[in-house]
Amino acid sequence: MLFYFIKRICLGILTITIAVSMLYTMIHLVPGDPVKTILGPRASPEIQAQIREKMGLNDPLPVQIVRFLGNVAQGDLGQDVFKRKSVNTIVFEQLPHTIYLVLCGIGWAILIGIPLGCFAAVFQNSLIDRIVGVLSVSCIAIPTFLVAIYSVLLFAVTLKWLPAIGAGDGSLISYIRHLVLPAFAVGLGWVGYLARLVRASMLEIMGEAHVRTARAFGLKEQTVVFKYILRLAILPTITLIGMGIGILLSSAVFTEIVFARPGIGRLIYEAVTSRNYPVVMGSVLVTTVLFVVSTTLADLINAIVDPRLRTKI
Amino acid sequence: MSGAWHGLFRTVRRVMHAPLGALGLFLVVFVLISAIGADWWSTHEPNQINVRAAFASPSLEHFLGTDQLGRDIFSRVLVGGQIALKVSLISIGVALLIGLTLGLIAGFGPRWIDNILMVLFDSVRSFPTVMFALAVVTLFGPSLETIMIIVIVTQIPIYGRMVRSQTLALKNSEFILTEQAIGAGFFRIIFLHMLPNVIGPLLILASMDIPFVITIEAGLSFLGMGVRPPTPSWGTILNDGYSYIYNSPWPVIAGGIPVVLTTLGFTFLGESLRDVFDPKLRKDA
Numbered sequence: 001m002l003f004y005f006i007k008r009i010c011l012g013i014l015t016i017t018i019a020v021s022m023l024y025t026m027i028h029l030v031p032g033d034p035v036k037t038i039l040g041p042r043a044s045p046e047i048q049a050q051i052r053e054k055m056g057l058n059d060p061l062p063v064q065i066v067r068f069l070g071n072v073a074q075g076d077l078g079q080d081v082f083k084r085k086s087v088n089t090i091v092f093e094q095l096p097h098t099i100y101l102v103l104c105g106i107g108w109a110i111l112i113g114i115p116l117g118c119f120a121a122v123f124q125n126s127l128i129d130r131i132v133g134v135l136s137v138s139c140i141a142i143p144t145f146l147v148a149i150y151s152v153l154l155f156a157v158t159l160k161w162l163p164a165i166g167a168g169d170g171s172l173i174s175y176i177r178h179l180v181l182p183a184f185a186v187g188l189g190w191v192g193y194l195a196r197l198v199r200a201s202m203l204e205i206m207g208e209a210h211v212r213t214a215r216a217f218g219l220k221e222q223t224v225v226f227k228y229i230l231r232l233a234i235l236p237t238i239t240l241i242g243m244g245i246g247i248l249l250s251s252a253v254f255t256e257i258v259f260a261r262p263g264i265g266r267l268i269y270e271a272v273t274s275r276n277y278p279v280v281m282g283s284v285l286v287t288t289v290l291f292v293v294s295t296t297l298a299d300l301i302n303a304i305v306d307p308r309l310r311t312k313i
Numbered sequence: 314m315s316g317a318w319h320g321l322f323r324t325v326r327r328v329m330h331a332p333l334g335a336l337g338l339f340l341v342v343f344v345l346i347s348a349i350g351a352d353w354w355s356t357h358e359p360n361q362i363n364v365r366a367a368f369a370s371p372s373l374e375h376f377l378g379t380d381q382l383g384r385d386i387f388s389r390v391l392v393g394g395q396i397a398l399k400v401s402l403i404s405i406g407v408a409l410l411i412g413l414t415l416g417l418i419a420g421f422g423p424r425w426i427d428n429i430l431m432v433l434f435d436s437v438r439s440f441p442t443v444m445f446a447l448a449v450v451t452l453f454g455p456s457l458e459t460i461m462i463i464v465i466v467t468q469i470p471i472y473g474r475m476v477r478s479q480t481l482a483l484k485n486s487e488f489i490l491t492e493q494a495i496g497a498g499f500f501r502i503i504f505l506h507m508l509p510n511v512i513g514p515l516l517i518l519a520s521m522d523i524p525f526v527i528t529i530e531a532g533l534s535f536l537g538m539g540v541r542p543p544t545p546s547w548g549t550i551l552n553d554g555y556s557y558i559y560n561s562p563w564p565v566i567a568g569g570i571p572v573v574l575t576t577l578g579f580t581f582l583g584e585s586l587r588d589v590f591d592p593k594l595r596k597d598a
Contacts, residue, residue: 011435018436026452134333141580143528145535146569149555153565157558250443254532258555268444269536272451280451284444291441 004303012296019288020072021065027277028061068281077282082274087282091264095286097167098263101255102248104179105186106241113191114237117198118230124203132195139192144251148185148258155181165260182255186248197240202233235302242298246291327589334585340578344571348394357385359392360543368561378563380553386567389545394571396457396546401526404461405519408468413515415469416476417503420484427477434470442467446529450538460539464526471522472515479511517590521583524576531572547572 035043035052056064071078077087113136120132156164162181168174205211206229214228253265260266264283271279328334347354356376363383371378376387419430437445446463453459483489483506492502527547533539534548535555542549547568554564 014432015435018432022436023448026448137333137580137584138577141524141576142573143532143576145532146551146572149551149558149565149569152555153558153562157562246441249441253443253447254536257536265443268447272447272538275451277451280448284448287441287444 001303005300008296008299008303012292016289016292017069019292020069020285023281023284024065024068025061027281028057028064072285077285078278080276080278082276087278090267090279091283091286094262094264094267094283097261098249098252098256098265100179101182101186101252101261101263102245104183105251106190106248107187108183109187109190109194110237113194114198114234116191117195118202118225118233120195120199121202121206121229121233122225129199132199136192136195139188140196142189143254144185144189145254145258147188148182148255151181151184152258167261178259178261182259182261185255185258186251189247189251190244193240193244194237197236198230198233201236202229205229205232239298239302242294242301245294249287249291324586324589328582328585331585331588333581334588337578337581337583337585340574341582344394344575344578345398347391348398351391351395355385355388355391357388359388359545360384368557368563370561370563377567378561380550380564381557381560386550386564389550390547390567390571393545393547393550393568394575396540396544397527397530397575400457400460400464400530401523404464405468405522405526407461408465409472409515409519411465412469412472413476413511416473416511417480417507419473420477420480421499421503421507430473430477434473437466438470442529443532446533447538450533455533455538455541457540460530460533463533464529468522468526472518475515475518476511479514480507483507483510513590517583517587520579520586523579523583527572527575527579 035048035055035057039048039051052058056067059067068078075088077091079085080087080090083090116132116136120129123129152164155162163174163178164181166178168176168178211224211228214224219228249265252263253269255261256263256265257269264287268280268283268287270276271283325338328338361384363379366375366379366383367381369375369379369383375385377390378386380386380389415430419427442463445467446460449463449466450459453462489502489506492506530539530546531548531551534546535552536548537552539548540546550564550568551572554561554566554568558565
C-alpha cells in the first residue's frame with residue numbers, strides 16, 4: 001500500500017516536471033525574442049542585454065529549465081516584468097475566484113445529477129430513464145461556452161433576472177448573484193456525466209449478492225436503495241470528479257471570459273494575448289499542478305477503496 | 314467489396330433502429346450535406362459587407378438575419394461549417410495515424426520505448442486541454458493550422474494509449490503466438506493480424522471525438538485565437554454576435570445552433586455505433 005502511494009506520488013511529480021520542461025522549452029525555442037516582446041522593438045541594445053542578463057536568458061536552455069524548476073520548488077513562480085509584481089501574487093489573487101466558480105458548478109451538478117442517475121436506475125427502462133438518458137447526453141454534448149452565452153442571452157439580456165458580467169461590487173449578495181449564471185454554465189455538463197455514471201454503477205451494484213440478501217431479509221426498498229446501493233454507487237463519482245478537474249478548469253476559462261469574471265482562466269487568456277510569458281508559465285503551471293494533484297488524489301482514494309486497482313499503475 | 318457495402322448497409326439499418334441513432338445519423342448527414350454544398354446553398358457572398366442592412370432579423374432575403382456589418386449570417390454559417398468539418402476530419406485523421414503507429418510501437422516494441430512513450434503521453438495529457446491550447450496559440454499565433462496542431466497533439470495520446478492496450482492484450486494471444494512460431498514476419502503480424510483488431514474500436518472513438526474538435530475550434534475562434542476574421546467560423550460568428558448581444562440576438566442564436574446540432578448529431582451517432590459494434594460497452598450492460 002505504502003509502496004503504491006510513493007510510486008503514484010513520484011509519478012505525479014515526474015509528470016509535472018516533464019510537462020513544465022516541455023512548456024519552457026516550447027516557449028524559448030519558438031522564433032521571436034521574449035526580450036523584444038517585453039521591451040518593444042525600439043529599445044536600445046544595451047537595455048535589451050541588461051534585461052536578458054537579468055532574466056537569465058544567456059544561459060543554455062537546460063540550465064534555465066533547472067533553475068526555473070528549482071525556483072518553482074521553492075515556491076517562486078518568477079516576476080511579471082510588465083507590472084513589476086511577483087507572479088505568485090498575481091496568480092493567487094485570481095485563484096480563489098476560479099475555485100469558488102468550480103466548486104459551485106460541481107456542487108449544483110452533484111445535487112441534481114446524482115439523484116437523477118439514481119431515479120433513472122431505480123426505474124430502469126421507464127420513460128423517466130429514457131428522458132434522463134437523452135438529457136444527460138445532451139448536457140454533455142453542448143459546449144460550456146455556448147451554455148454560458150445562451151444563459152446570458154436568456155437570463156441577463158432578455159429576462160434581466162441576473163447580471164451578465166463581472167463579479168459584483170464587493171458585497172456578498174452581489175458576489176453570489178454574479179456567480180449563479182457562471183456556475184450554471186460550468187455545472188450543466190456535469191449533471192449529465194454524473195447522472196450517467198451513477199445510473200451505470202447503480203445498475204451494476206443492483207445485481208450483486210449483498211443487495212439480494214438485503215432484499216431477502218425484507219428490508220424496506222428505500223433502505224436497500226440508499227444504504228446498500230447508492231452508497232457504493234457514489235464511489236466512482238469521486239474518481240470522475242478528480243479526473244475531470246482539467247475539464248472543469250477548461251470550462252472555467254471560457255466561462256470567466258464570457259462573463260468577464262476575474263479568475264485564473266481569464267488571467268491566462270489575458271497573459272496569452274499580451275504575450276506575458278512569465279504569467280503564462282506561472283498560471284499554466286499552477287493549473288497543471290492542480291490537475292495532477294487531483295488526479296493523483298482520485299487514484300489514491302480509489303486505491304484505498306478498491307485494493308484491486310493497486311497492482312495496475 | 315460488396316461484402317463491405319453489405320456490412321455498411323447492415324450497420325446503418327441497426328443504427329436507424331434506435332431513435333437516437335436515427336436522429337444522430339440524420340443530423341450528421343444534414344450537417345455534411347450543408348457543409349459540402351456550402352457554396353451552392355449560400356445566398357450571399359459570406360464576407361460581403363452592407364452596413365445599412367446591419368442587425369437585420371431573419372427574413373426571406375437573409376434567412377438568419379445579418380451581423381453588425383450587414384453580412385448574411387446564413388451564408389457565413391454554411392461556410393463556417395465547412396471549416397469546422399475540415400479542421401476536425403484532417404486533424405483527427407492525422408492524430409489517428411500517428412497514434413496508431415506510436416501505440417503499435419509501444420505495445421509491440423521493446424519495453425523501454427513503451428515506458429518513454431507512456432510518460433510522454435501522460436505529460437501531454439497532464440495539461441488541461443484549453444490551457445495547453447492557449448499556451449500553443451501564444452507561441453505560434455492564432456490560425457487554422459495552430460488549431461489542428463493542438464488537436465493532433467492532444468488526441469495522439471488517447472489513440473496511442475488505446476492501441477497500446479489492445480496490442481498488449483493481443484500480443485500474447487494464441488493466434489499471434491502461433492503465427493510467430495510459424496515464422497511470420499513483423500509486418501505480416503502487424504498489418505494482417507493486429508491492425509484489423511485495433512482499427513474498429515479506434516474509429517468509433519475517433520467519431521465520438523469530432524464534437525470535441527468542433528467545440529475546440531469554435532471555442533478558440535470565439536476567444537479570437539482560432540480562425541482569423543473575416544473568414545467565417547461558428548466561433549467568430551458567436552464572438553461578433555456576443556459583442557453586440559444587446560443589439561440583436563440573432564447572430565448568437567444562428568452561430569450557436571449549428572454547433573449544438575453538430576455535436577449532438579455526432580454524439581448520438583457515436584453512441585449508437587458503439588452500442589451496435591461493442592455490446593460490452595453498452596451503458597446498461
